[in-house]
Amino acid sequence: MQTKKLVLLGCVTAGCTWVLLQSESVHTFVAGIREGKQSSMTIQTKLSNDAAEPPGDDKTAQPAEDALLVRIREEAKSLYVAPIDAKVDRVWKAVPGYNGLEVDIDKTYEAARKNGAGDKLPFVMKQIPPKVNLSDLPPEPIYKGNPKKPMVSFMINVAWGEEFLPSILETLRKENVKATFFFDGSWLKKHMDIAKQIQNEGHELSNHAYSHKNMSTLNRSKAYEEIVKTEELLKKELGVTNVLFAPPSGDFDAETVKIAAELKLKTVMWTLDTVDWKNPGAPAILVKVRKNIEPGTLILMHPTQSSSAALPEMISIIKSRGLQPGTVSETLSPQRISAPAQGTGKGDEKRSG
Secondary structure: OHHHHHHHHHHHHHHHHHHHHOOHHHHHHHHHHHOOOOOHHHHHHHHHHHHHOOOOOOOOOOOOOOHHHHHHHHHHHHHOEOOEOOEEEOOOEEEOOEOEEEEOHHHHHHHHHHHOOOOOOOOOEEEEOOOOOHHHOOOOOEOOOOOOOOEEEEEEEEOOOHHHHHHHHHHHHHOOOOOEEEEOHHHHHHOHHHHHHHHHOOOEEEEOOOOOOOHHHOOHHHHHHHHHHHHHHHHHHHOOOOOEEOOHHHOOOHHHHHHHHHOOOEEEOOOEEOOHHHOOOHHHHHHHHHHHOOOOOEEEEOOOHHHHHHHHHHHHHHHHOOOEEEOHHHHHOOOOOOOOOOOOOHHHHOOOO
């Protein structure tokens, strides 16, 4: 029995040796041993390494970065637009910020792989918010939007003149323009039906105090009451969560602005005054608009014959300058918009003022 075990063990050993000798590496090392250049320990080390490293596997080689991704990142550099922080200007007081732009690398890469890159990459952009917004500034009045944003607003103060509102609303509807209506509270209480119509047409509703008093002449308690009474009407009767306050006659002081801020309202003035309450006539208003309209302009008007007649042409001038009319909140927002293509309508043809 002992003899059989020895014979079997010898056969197994011989078989393993035969298999090992078929390896090219082993042949080389065996030849080295015969020539005295390798030791049996070296053979063991080499065999272990051969088993651990499959043929053709080079650990030092790193996969090259996707050429498309490299191209996107490189071209994206020229498309970056830095955001603009809100600030307190010496003249214009609180000026809103404006979002920047940058390429969304991941989404652009996905779009390029899906649709093909070609000569022109399908860039997907995303907005970059500014680090400082209006809400971060101390209480200050606002006279205009950011000058880089191609948007303007009609701010329509309403304390009288309801007979001209239908024609104003008709023009806004026809031109697909939204405006901001600042209501005197005492007027609003009497004309809630008109206010609801204005609201139903998608316009922004806001606060113009309650009884059209000069805010700077009121003590703190009275000034607070003037704003709050109109806020309550807007909220309870119309469901409006308001964020703006336009002082009657543009009269205010630092305390007025602070009170409004305590009520989470931004005090809004104007950039361009139509002075329509003096009934200057539509031509005079249009001369002023042609001469002064620019990005961020807040246009003050009232429901009057002059403004009602001038409104269609005012909108034409605005659009012809590549500007987009919107609500005051939209104009003051840092959200970017695409500038409309400049037209050659009546506004440009009559640019003589």
